[in-house]
Amino acid sequence: MTQKRSVSESKASRVFLTAIALVxxxxxxxxxxxxxxxxxxRDGLEGYLGALADPDTLSAIRVTCIAVAIAVPCNxxxxxxxxxxxxxxxxxxxxxxxxxxDVPFAVSPVxxxxxxxxxxxxxxxxxxxxxxxxxxxxxxxxxxVIATTFVTFPFVARELIPVMQMQGAEQELAALTLGASxxxxxxxxTLPSVKWGLxxxxxxxxxxxxxxxxxxxxxxxxxxxxxNTLPLHVEVLYNxxxxxxxxxxxxxxxxxxxxxxxxxxxxxxxxxxxRPQRELPLKEAKP
Amino acid sequence: xxxxxxxxxxxxxxFPALDDVDxxxxxxxxxxxxxxxxxxKTTLLRVIAGLEVPERGRVFFGDLDVTQSAVRGRNIGxxxxxxxxxxxxxxxxxxxxxxxxxxxKKKDIAKRTxxxxxxxxxxxxxxxxxxxxxxxxxxxVALARALAxxxxxxxLDEPFGALDARVRxxxxxxxxxxxxxxxVTTVFVTHDQEEAFEVADRVAILNDGRIEQVGSPxxxxxxxxxxxxxxxxxxxxVLQGHLESGAWRFNDLVLPHHKDFGATGSATAYIRNKDIRxxxxxxxxxxxxxxxxxARRVGLVVHAxxxxxxxxxxxxxxxxxxxxxxxxxxxxxxxxxxVKRAQIFQ
Numbered sequence: 001m002t003q004k005r006s007v008s009e010s011k012a013s014r015v016f017l018t019a020i021a022l023v024x025x026x027x028x029x030x031x032x033x034x035x036x037x038x039x040x041x042r043d044g045l046e047g048y049l050g051a052l053a054d055p056d057t058l059s060a061i062r063v064t065c066i067a068v069a070i071a072v073p074c075n076x077x078x079x080x081x082x083x084x085x086x087x088x089x090x091x092x093x094x095x096x097x098x099x100x101x102d103v104p105f106a107v108s109p110v111x112x113x114x115x116x117x118x119x120x121x122x123x124x125x126x127x128x129x130x131x132x133x134x135x136x137x138x139x140x141x142x143x144x145v146i147a148t149t150f151v152t153f154p155f156v157a158r159e160l161i162p163v164m165q166m167q168g169a170e171q172e173l174a175a176l177t178l179g180a181s182x183x184x185x186x187x188x189x190t191l192p193s194v195k196w197g198l199x200x201x202x203x204x205x206x207x208x209x210x211x212x213x214x215x216x217x218x219x220x221x222x223x224x225x226x227x228n229t230l231p232l233h234v235e236v237l238y239n240x241x242x243x244x245x246x247x248x249x250x251x252x253x254x255x256x257x258x259x260x261x262x263x264x265x266x267x268x269x270x271x272x273x274x275r276p277q278r279e280l281p282l283k284e285a286k287p
Numbered sequence: 288x289x290x291x292x293x294x295x296x297x298x299x300x301x302f303p304a305l306d307d308v309d310x311x312x313x314x315x316x317x318x319x320x321x322x323x324x325x326x327x328k329t330t331l332l333r334v335i336a337g338l339e340v341p342e343r344g345r346v347f348f349g350d351l352d353v354t355q356s357a358v359r360g361r362n363i364g365x366x367x368x369x370x371x372x373x374x375x376x377x378x379x380x381x382x383x384x385x386x387x388x389x390x391x392k393k394k395d396i397a398k399r400t401x402x403x404x405x406x407x408x409x410x411x412x413x414x415x416x417x418x419x420x421x422x423x424x425x426x427x428v429a430l431a432r433a434l435a436x437x438x439x440x441x442x443l444d445e446p447f448g449a450l451d452a453r454v455r456x457x458x459x460x461x462x463x464x465x466x467x468x469x470x471v472t473t474v475f476v477t478h479d480q481e482e483a484f485e486v487a488d489r490v491a492i493l494n495d496g497r498i499e500q501v502g503s504p505x506x507x508x509x510x511x512x513x514x515x516x517x518x519x520x521x522x523x524x525v526l527q528g529h530l531e532s533g534a535w536r537f538n539d540l541v542l543p544h545h546k547d548f549g550a551t552g553s554a555t556a557y558i559r560n561k562d563i564r565x566x567x568x569x570x571x572x573x574x575x576x577x578x579x580x581x582a583r584r585v586g587l588v589v590h591a592x593x594x595x596x597x598x599x600x601x602x603x604x605x606x607x608x609x610x611x612x613x614x615x616x617x618x619x620x621x622x623x624x625x626v627k628r629a630q631i632f633q
Contacts, residue, residue: 174367181388189373
């Protein structure tokens with residue numbers, strides 16, 4: 001204890017630094033959150049529940065759920081394939097792929113949305129063909145799903161690549177030498193060893209998919225009760241001065257954020273428990 | 288099962304890891320692949336395992352050509368240097384893995400797992416996770432896991448490399464005893480000579496992707512096939528001399544040899560430190576006159592530095608401490624250095 005104190009700051013500066021951190025958190029996080037809930041419940045519990053039960057809100061929840069339900073599995077599949085090929089094989093253009101995975105992070109979501117309008121919109125070169133076949137992508141659900149998938153695709157791959165890199169291929173080779181088929185190797189060794197990384201990546205991916213605003217805003221067309229997702233719906237309500245309704249719907253997004261944080265903490269805890277053995281110090285042991 | 292490796296070559300890019308390697312590993316023997324790093328020993332082990340496919344040559348298990356067989360069809364047990372245990376499985380689940388993927392009944396898996404836990408002296412650890420074990424215990428779990436499906440061949444890659452010296456010492460004696468119990472054909476890779484000679488029935492010395500010599504520890508020590516083996520095993524004094532009328536000469540030292548060298552020319556003699564004896568007068572062995580220039584006691588032996596007359600290069604001798612103290616030699620003493628044994632290579 002005395003040793004610890006001798007290398008740390010003086011008491012006054014510790015109190016000062018902690019106070020700054022707390023004040024900052026209060027101003028940028030806690031007060032705004034409290035205000036959201038305060039405004040959401042301004043018309044009482046009935047007003048709150050009424051706002052949530054509104055058909056347009058329910059439709060927004062439905063659209064968001066569909067987008068998430070399609071985008072997340074697609075990105076799990078893609079993320080796994082990308083992480084697998086990047087960490088287990090040597091090939092030309094590997095660096096390029098690693099950089100390309102980050103494109104959705106680097107590009108503003110609004111631009112991502114515009115790309116899809118240019119690709120699938122009425123004036124695009126695909127547009128006439130799509131309208132001839134009665135397929136609507138822009139200003140419809142497919143556009144929202146595609147935009148959401150695009151914007152969230154780095155999450156799973158980004159989580160899995162370091163986990164798989166750290167583990168290397170030895171455990172999988174060990175499984176093969178023990179007589180496992182490639183599928184048994186994947187199911188019994190690869191998947192369990194990355195499951196918490198995969199879980200965490202999926203959670204982040206889902207959270208981002210729920211909250212995505214920019215790209216979806218461009219492709220959705222804001223058709224109420226049809227192509228509005230939750231964040232878009234909040235914006236519409238806010239712009240129409242339905243403050244308490246807007247904030248009531250916003251509390252749903254906050255709830256999802258809190259759940260995400262909880263899941264993230266669990267995943268990190270569980271991953272630490274089964275961290276690869278070679279990182280632990282070797283103890284003296286009698287054979 | 289006998290392993291027969293015939294003219295195997297393998298390169299990584301431009302680097303030839305194995306160059307026309309021929310070696311036979313007799314059934315039931317414990318063979319060490321010994322060599323400096325980059326000599327191709329691990330590649331050879333991985334070729335036997337099927338983890339690498341050779342570019343040329345064949346690998347036989349018994350009479351069966353397995354060159355093209357997949358890893359899982361070869362019925363081998365492989366122990367990785369860093370154990371490669373499955374971190375999310377308990378010790379018992381790790382050991383039973385090879386049986387589980389072969390669809391054994393739960394009851395049979397449990398029975399075999401218990402047997403191996405017994406054999407490997409891992410009592411009471413069956414429900415632990417690998418992260419909760421010491422290095423030596425993990426290594427034994429890895430060995431148990433490899434042995435559980437009764438492999439025809441057991442392959443170990445630097446099995447004790449990641450352990451500290453004490454544990455390594457204990458484990459290699461224990462591996463020797465284990466092999467005497469179960470007699471599975473075993474090949475292990477090591478860069479540690481002491482380990483190779485202490486554990487193995489036969490040692491194959493590799494260098495630059497080639498086999499330099501295969502033999503029992505005695506054969507390799509007493510009759511090294513070439514200068515590399517001589518130099519690699521134990522180290523030695525190196526003397527450049529010349530051949531003349533059936534003997535090798537360096538100043539007043541004359542070493543007879545039985546090799547089929549040309550009549551004249553230069554040749555190199557390798558003399559181990561412990562094969563030089565110091566005395567006051569010749570005792571019948573080949574000898575030369577020298578002066579002691581340094582002497583240091585290291586445990587039970589004395590490391591003496593001697594300068595042969597008419598040569599600037601020092602030689603090193605290792606004398607048992609008792610002999611040294613009874614001889615009364617000091618730094619500066621003139622001595623007769625006898626050579627008990629030497630290897631001459633042209």
